[in-house]
Structure formats: structure tokens, C-alpha cells
Amino acid sequence: MLPLVQLLRRDEALLGRLMKPRRPRAVVLCPTRELTEQVFRVAKSIGHHARFRSTMVSGGGRLRPQEDSLNNPIDMVVGTPGRVLQHIQDGNMVYGDIKYLVLDEADTMFDRGFGPDIRKFLGPLKSRTSKPDGQGFQTILVTATMTMAVQKLVDEEFQGIEHLRTSSLHKKISSARHDFIKLSGSENKLEALMQVLEPSLAKGNRVMVFCNTLNSSRAVDHFLAENQISTVNYHGEVPAEQRVENLNKFKSDDGDCPTLVCTDLAARGLDLDVDHVIMFDFPLNSIDYLHRTGRTARMGAKGKVTSLLARKDQQLAARIEEAMRKNESLESLTVDNVRRDIARARITEQQGKNAKLVTASNQKSKQQGKSSKLITASNQKSNNKSATVKPPGVRTKASPGVRTKATSSVMKSGKASTPAKSVKVAKRVKSSSATYSRKTSPGVKKQGGKLRVVAFRGRSSSSNKNESLRPS
Incomplete structure (x- = not known):
């Protein structure tokens, strides 16, 4: 606000411009009535010393008093986009002298439905600038957060805009303490809220x-009322005038209503003296978390932030807590982004495990291949050796004039057994299991097509068993 007042004073000194009815030189647009009133109070306090005049036109208020204020000489108009456009259409305000336009909470303006009204307001100003003798204007966008999506919209609407960022953008408030309480599915969340809220109220904190x-806001308000805790509400279904009255009760030093139950409608822009922020429901993105925490620990004061975490909230909360611990930006953290990053990490991890398993399997296959080759070579070597082994008592090749004996004579008790006749080898031995063709001799019986050699022990195996063997 101070730079804007300085520019207006400079123009008066250089160009001699003075206040005129219905022709403001500066317009400040805010997304809510409460924020409009807050900015107007600041402008009015400065105006007492800087000698400039401002007025407020916002939705929810009566049109006639606003019209009367515009008919007076004014330097600045502070209002909501819809109501300002309505006064322009009714002829209560004209564009002619507007040189400075300020969009407060600019990310909200473009992200939550104010885009069409902003473009409609900018249209005549851009047309005026395009004329050869047209007067230019300067636009100033002010915001505590700026996501990439909103920045893209801003760059498209205001080509060549210059971005000025502070080092603390999208970072935690250093003087605030952040606590995260994990709840299991069996715990009662409302009871957990009571365990956090009662000790804080006992210390005289404003919460x-x-x-x-x-629906969640109504449920919390009803539960706290049943437990004898005085509260005031602040959400979209509370009428504008009632919201202002509730804020005044909450800010009162009497301490009658030290607890404000609200939605994110109260998260932006409101300058409140709050000691403790409790997030009964955890936000869906880090930007809303920053705005909620910004209600406490303002202007270097100390504050406390407590978040009640259901199981579905714990992944995003863990990322936010990690970023704050490392003093990193919280710009792009959302529930969907965190879940997507976790899913990608799991897929990458699984792919790494699969690659290791494939590598181990390939190495095992190679080892088995080498072992199988060694076994095959060993078997071949064994087969080669077994092919050269001679059967017992048999030569693989009979030499001319050489005979082999099938049996040998045995001497026992001074008696000799009857020597067996010699057997000629009919053919070469093909294998160790081959059947040999021999002439049948005494003492040799044939069974099942094979020869069975019976040893002689002093007696014949013939039917005459009583006949003694005589020495030959």
C-alpha cells in the first residue's frame, strides 16, 4: 500500500492530477469481502497522514451507500471484482483516470473463478492503452504463493510481466512450531481434537x-458446543455480514469466543492474532497448508501448528515435514503428486529387483551349463575307459594257436579233480555282457540259453553221486 500511495503523490507533483468524483486513479481488487475491509482499513489509516482518499465497494453491502461514496472525489477504490464491475456498468465509476491496478491474492483470483471478471475489467484498460494517445496503466499482482499453473495463466494474461520473489516464498514460517499427530483407524478424531484443544485454551490461546x-466444519462446531466450548463459524454458507461479526467476536480481547471453526475461506489474507492453528482435516496440497499456517506466528511472533492425520493424509504430511526440515520449497506437493511419485518409486524399485533376479538367474544358468559340460566330458571319458576293459578270463582277440581254459584243476586232500576240456573262443567279444558260444563240456550246464560254469570239488555233478573220482 505504501508504494502505491507514493506513486499517487508523485503523479500529483509532476502532472498536477487531483481527486475527481467517480474517477479513481488506483483500484485494488480482493477476492473476499473480509480481505477488502482489511485492506480498506489500512488504506484509510495511511490516508489520514498522506492526504489521499479511498472508498470500499464489496459484495454483500448495500449499493446506495457505495454509490454515494463514489460520487465524492476519490483517489483509490478497494473492492471485490464483481461489485466493481457492477458499479462501472451502472455508471457510478469510470475507467478514464485509472493508472494503477492491484490484484491482492492473485493466485486465488485466477484459480478460483475470478478469472472472467478480471479479464472483463482489464478489457477497457487494454483498449485504452492500444490507442496512439491512450494512457497506459500498471498492474501489480500480490500473492504469498504462486503455483506453476497459475503463473502460466498470469503470463498469458500479462505478457512481459516481471516476477519478484522473496527468499521465503513457499517455505515454512521459521517462528512456528509444527506438530503432526498420526491417528489410527480406531481412534475418534473429535476426541483427539478435544485432547489438543483444551490444553491450548487453558493457556489463554486464541485457536x-x-x-x-x-459438513466437517458443522460437525466440529456442534461437537465443541456439546462440550461447553464457545466457538464462532467462518465458511461460505455464513452470510457476509455474519462472518464479519464472527471475526470481530473472535478478535475481541474479552475472550468470549477464542475458538474459530473455519474452512480455507479464512486461510488467506486475514490478519489475525492467532496463537494456535489446528488442522482437524489435513489440506490436500502444500499451498493450502502454507496459507493455514500463515494465520499464526505473524510479524515474528511465535505460534503453533498441530495437524491431525488420518491414514490417507500421512504420505503428504510426511513429504511436507521432510521439506520443512530441509528448508525446501513446498510449491508442488499435492496428494496426487505424492501418490504418483510413490507409485513411480515402487515401480522403479520393483524393476530393479526384477533386473537383479534376471541377472542372478542368468548367472545360475551359466554355472549349470558349465557343470553340465564338465559332467558330459567326464561321462565321455568314463565311456572311453570302459570300452577298453577286458571281461574276466577272456581276451579280446585270440592269438593263433592259443587256447583259454574255462576251468582249472583243484587239488584237495591229496586228490585231484577231473580236468575240464578246453573251450575255443568262437568269436571276438563285443561287450562285457555278450553271450559266448562254447562247446559243451562235462561239468557245464546250460540254463536259459546261457552257460553256467560249475566248479568241481572231487565229485562229478552227474547222477552217479556215489562214484568216487579216481586219479587219472
Whole structure:
């Protein structure tokens, strides 16, 4: 606000421009009525010393008092986009002298449905600038956070815009303490809220309880009322005038309503003296987390942030906690992004495990191949050796004039057994199991087509068993 007032004073000194009815030289647009009132109070306090005049036009207020204020000489208009456009259409305000346009909470303006109204307001200003003798204008966008998606929209709408970033953009507030409480499925979340809230209220703290939905906000407010805790509500279904009254009760030093149950409608821009922020419902992205935590520990004061985490919230909370511990930016952390990153990490990990298994399997196959080759070579060597082994008592090749004996005479008790006749080898031995063709001799019986050699022990194997063997 101070740089804007300085520019207006400089133009007055250089160009001699003065205040005129319905022709403001500066317009400040805010997304909510509460933020509009807050900015207007600051502008009014500065105006007492800097001698410039401002007025407020916002939705929810009566049109006639706003129209009367615009009919007076003014330097600045602070308002919501819809109501400002309505006054322009009704002829209560004209573009002619507007030189400075400020968009407060610019990311909200383009991200939550204000884009068409902003473009409609900018249209006449751009047309005026395109004329040869047209007066230019300067646009200033102010925001605590700026996502890549919103920045793309801003760059498309304001070509050649210059970005000025502070070193603390998208980073945690250093003077705030952040606690994360993990809840199991069996725990009652409302009871957990009571365990956190009661000790804080006992210390005299002013507490904001954030919920993600209107139904959740109503449930929390009803539960706290049943437990004799005085609260005020702040969400979209509370009428604008009632929201302002509730904020005044919450900010009052009387301490009658030290607990504000709200949605993210109260997360942006409101300058409140809050000691403790409790997130009953954890936000879906890190940007909303930053805005909620920004309600406490303002202007170097100390503050505390406590988050109640259901199982579905713990992955995003862990990433946010890690980023804050490393003092990293929280710009691109959302539930979907974190889940996608975790899924990708798991896929990469599984692919690595599969690659290791394939490598180990290939190495095992190679080892088995080498072992099988060694076994084959050993078998071949054994076969070669077995092919050269002679059967017992048989020569593989009979020499001319040589005979082999099938039996030998045995001497026992001074008696000699009857010598067996010699047998000629009919043919070469083909294998150790081959059947040999021999002439049948006494003492040799034939069974099953094979020869069985019976040893003689002093008696014949013939039917005459009583006949003694005589020495030959």
C-alpha cells in the first residue's frame, strides 16, 4: 500500500492530477469481502497522514451507500471484482483516470473463478492503452504463493510481466512450531481434537480449527458446543455480514469466543492474532497448508501448528515435514503428486529387483551349463575307459594257436579233480555282457540259453553221486 500511495503523490507533483468524483486513479481488487475491509482499513489509516482518499465497494453491502461514496472525489477504490464491475456498468465509476491496478491474492483470483471478471475489467484498460494517445496503466499482482499453473495463466494474461520473489516464498514460517499427530483407524478424531484443544485454551490461546468441507466444519462446531466450548463459524454458507461479526467476536480481547471453526475461506489474507492453528482435516496440497499456517506466528511472533492425520493424509504430511526440515520449497506437493511419485518409486524399485533376479538367474544358468559340460566330458571319458576293459578270463582277440581254459584243476586232500576240456573262443567279444558260444563240456550246464560254469570239488555233478573220482 505504501508504494502505491507514493506513486499517487508523485503523479500529483509532476502532472498536477487531483481527486475527481467517480474517477479513481488506483483500484485494488480482493477476492473476499473480509480481505477488502482489511485492506480498506489500512488504506484509510495511511490516508489520514498522506492526504489521499479511498472508498470500499464489496459484495454483500448495500449499493446506495457505495454509490454515494463514489460520487465524492476519490483517489483509490478497494473492492471485490464483481461489485466493481457492477458499479462501472451502472455508471457510478469510470475507467478514464485509472493508472494503477492491484490484484491482492492473485493466485486465488485466477484459480478460483475470478478469472472472467478480471479479464472483463482489464478489457477497457487494454483498449485504452492500444490507442496512439491512450494512457497506459500498471498492474501489480500480490500473492504469498504462486503455483506453476497459475503463473502460466498470469503470463498469458500479462505478457512481459516481471516476477519478484522473496527468499521465503513457499517455505515454512521459521517462528512456528509444527506438530503432526498420526491417528489410527480406531481412534475418534473429535476426541483427539478435544485432547489438543483444551490444553491450548487453558493457556489463554486464541485457536483456529481448519476443516476441509462445510459438513466437517458443522460437525466440529456442534461437537465443541456439546462440550461447553464457545466457538464462532467462518465458511461460505455464513452470510457476509455474519462472518464479519464472527471475526470481530473472535478478535475481541474479552475472550468470549477464542475458538474459530473455519474452512480455507479464512486461510488467506486475514490478519489475525492467532496463537494456535489446528488442522482437524489435513489440506490436500502444500499451498493450502502454507496459507493455514500463515494465520499464526505473524510479524515474528511465535505460534503453533498441530495437524491431525488420518491414514490417507500421512504420505503428504510426511513429504511436507521432510521439506520443512530441509528448508525446501513446498510449491508442488499435492496428494496426487505424492501418490504418483510413490507409485513411480515402487515401480522403479520393483524393476530393479526384477533386473537383479534376471541377472542372478542368468548367472545360475551359466554355472549349470558349465557343470553340465564338465559332467558330459567326464561321462565321455568314463565311456572311453570302459570300452577298453577286458571281461574276466577272456581276451579280446585270440592269438593263433592259443587256447583259454574255462576251468582249472583243484587239488584237495591229496586228490585231484577231473580236468575240464578246453573251450575255443568262437568269436571276438563285443561287450562285457555278450553271450559266448562254447562247446559243451562235462561239468557245464546250460540254463536259459546261457552257460553256467560249475566248479568241481572231487565229485562229478552227474547222477552217479556215489562214484568216487579216481586219479587219472
